[in-house]
Amino acid sequence: MSTETPETSAAGWTREIDRGRFRRQASAFRERVTADGSSGYPAEAGRYHLYVSYACPWASRTLIVRQLKGLEDAIGVTIVDPIRDDRGWAFKDAGVAHADPADPLVEADPLNGWSFLAEGYAATDPDFDGRVTVPVLWDTKSGRIVNNESAEIVRMLNGEFDAVAKRPEVDLYPEPLRAQIDELNERIYATVNNGVYRAGFATSQAAYDEAVGELFDSLDWLEQRLASRRYLTGDRITEADWRLFVTLVRFDPVYVGHFKCNLRRIADYPNLWGYTRDLYQQPGIAETVRFDHIKRHYYVTHPSINPTRIVPRGPIVDFDAPHGRG
């Protein structure tokens, strides 16, 4: 077996680099769960399961929406090991080098007994040869992945499971704000959520400079926007806020150092920093943010960026400090 990680193997990493620029692969499985069952996947309690990593910002969005809607009893979750090798995301006791076998947050696969999430991809499509990503929404009834695109999973959890949600009244994508949310999402995805990866995974100076320039232009723009609004669209929290939050909360602990996104820290932006703490302190959110998994994942799993795999002790960041944005 190769000891290369996905970041250095020709099969994985190089396919996502185009002239020094990182391009995220398109998600492969795009079926939908619907409230009325018209898609063939009816929303039901106990039928669907999320496979996620606490480290991953895209997966974290799905955990946040599951939490806010009160879907914990209706949709199960399994947490994978934050450390990956060339076999991809792994479950407890898969024997991944550099993993912590005593990590209390990492779980065994309770449904299928897999060691690696790749087994679920192969069960869904034996010819699948892309990267195995989280999040995955798994259907226990048909034994296949319904969807592995977080943007779509978030919409399903928000809108299709109300009959089994404890908080069906929570709506993160309200009709009157949809156009505004879509517009915000587009810029935030390209330049912020994916922008930090484009900076960190760039293999040319030009690609890095371009990504960092766009990233900080967007952060400056968001800082201004949040000067006159508590949240991105006004006084209610929407999907756009949670999509931004998952990157902001990782920014100072990881992206400033590991991905070289270091023109400024989030702590240097008064509005963005208060806003990040405001969202972090919303009920149920802090338990979806596990800094140990976040830091170990990035610093240990990308040896082309951090060959020593040393995880820095800092920075000391107080996400519980009063946010002052009321």
Ligand SMILES: N[C@@H](CCC(=O)N[C@@H](CS)C(=O)NCC(=O)O)C(=O)O
């Ligand atoms: N489009 C996907 C992207 C998910 C994604 O890229 N996840 C990363 C972790 S943050 C992953 O699983 N990467 C595994 C790999 O590249 O091997 C989504 O938003 O759901």
